[in-house]
Amino acid sequence: MKVFVAGCGTMGSGIAQVFASFGHETIMFDREADLVDRGYALIEKQVRRQLDKGRLTQEEAEALLANLKRSTDLDEAKGADLVIEAIFEDLETKRDLFGKLDKLCHPDCLFATNTSSLSISKIAQGQDHESRLAGMHFFNPAPVMKLVEVIRGAKTSDTAIDRIADVVRAIGKEPVLCQESPGFIVNRLLIPMINEAVDLLARGVASRDDIDQAMRLGANHPMGPLQLADFIGIDIVRNIMEIIQEGTKDPKYQPSPLLDRMVKDGKLGRKSGEGFYKY
Ligand SMILES: NC(=O)c1ccc[n+]([C@@H]2O[C@H](COP(=O)([O-])OP(=O)(O)OC[C@H]3O[C@@H](n4cnc5c(N)ncnc54)[C@H](O)[C@@H]3O)[C@@H](O)[C@H]2O)c1
Numbered sequence: 001m002k003v004f005v006a007g008c009g010t011m012g013s014g015i016a017q018v019f020a021s022f023g024h025e026t027i028m029f030d031r032e033a034d035l036v037d038r039g040y041a042l043i044e045k046q047v048r049r050q051l052d053k054g055r056l057t058q059e060e061a062e063a064l065l066a067n068l069k070r071s072t073d074l075d076e077a078k079g080a081d082l083v084i085e086a087i088f089e090d091l092e093t094k095r096d097l098f099g100k101l102d103k104l105c106h107p108d109c110l111f112a113t114n115t116s117s118l119s120i121s122k123i124a125q126g127q128d129h130e131s132r133l134a135g136m137h138f139f140n141p142a143p144v145m146k147l148v149e150v151i152r153g154a155k156t157s158d159t160a161i162d163r164i165a166d167v168v169r170a171i172g173k174e175p176v177l178c179q180e181s182p183g184f185i186v187n188r189l190l191i192p193m194i195n196e197a198v199d200l201l202a203r204g205v206a207s208r209d210d211i212d213q214a215m216r217l218g219a220n221h222p223m224g225p226l227q228l229a230d231f232i233g234i235d236i237v238r239n240i241m242e243i244i245q246e247g248t249k250d251p252k253y254q255p256s257p258l259l260d261r262m263v264k265d266g267k268l269g270r271k272s273g274e275g276f277y278k279y
Helices: 010-021 033-052 058-066 074-079 091-104 120-124 158-170 186-202 208-218 225-232 234-248 257-264
Strands: 002-006 025-029 068-071 082-085 110-113 133-138 147-152 174-179
Touching (some): 002 074, 010 033, 033 058, 091 120, 110 158, 120 133, 158 174, 186 208
Parallel strands (some): 025 068
């Protein structure tokens, strides 16, 4: 396949790495050359690490990197079989990009968005390829995480869903199918669970360590919910709760006031040096 990945940030570079490692010609596209190069450098670093650990041979590493092409020219999408968009989480920015791609790509090209929270239907609305656009929600880090949520918009065709699910299997990952809905499956279950843990802590029902220990040993989670919140980012957790609350209009998804306070205090988790734990 020829795969065009738009956006070379955290997700785009990881997604490009996955496709290149499975032998697909992969175009890495971003707004400026240095942004594309930054994404490519992230992949090079990962590949070097895999080489050092003996998980890749020299030949495999070279083949992977040779499958990557860097570009700031949208015209490169012309011959693509699949476009995956991993640009900023902004509806108009995504609609604008897909609008341009609509006119460039051949009529059989599949379009996928890696959006975490936006409506697939709104992204696709009014475009010629509406029926060929679906959500393809990778998890971070994309080369490691096995799951891809495949999200159906109002007009996404069965054929597009089937083809995207096949692509997911062909890159060694597992698809799960989901109608578009706030938080899809994983975030809808995971983030409210974390919010409950924060609420238990805020109400003094149990200590931080006991809450995390309880879920590690009692539910076999590899990491406690408060530790996981630090890992994800406290601001991101609160933001996803807001998205679920807005989307469902259900007050049960109200973010815990403790999350608000932590964001105000700059306690964002690992990335800021302090969240529920200190780093
Ligand atoms: N980070 C995560 O854990 C995660 C997980 C799943 C899904 N997502 C989703 O993936 C998408 C990307 O997230 P990210 O964390 O990789 O963001 P990021 O900020 O790391 O990267 C976004 C990249 O897109 C580029 N970009 C922005 N507008 C563009 C345009 N018009 N044309 C080309 N390139 C453009 C930016 O220059 C940047 O390099 C978002 O929709 C996000 O919601 C993120």
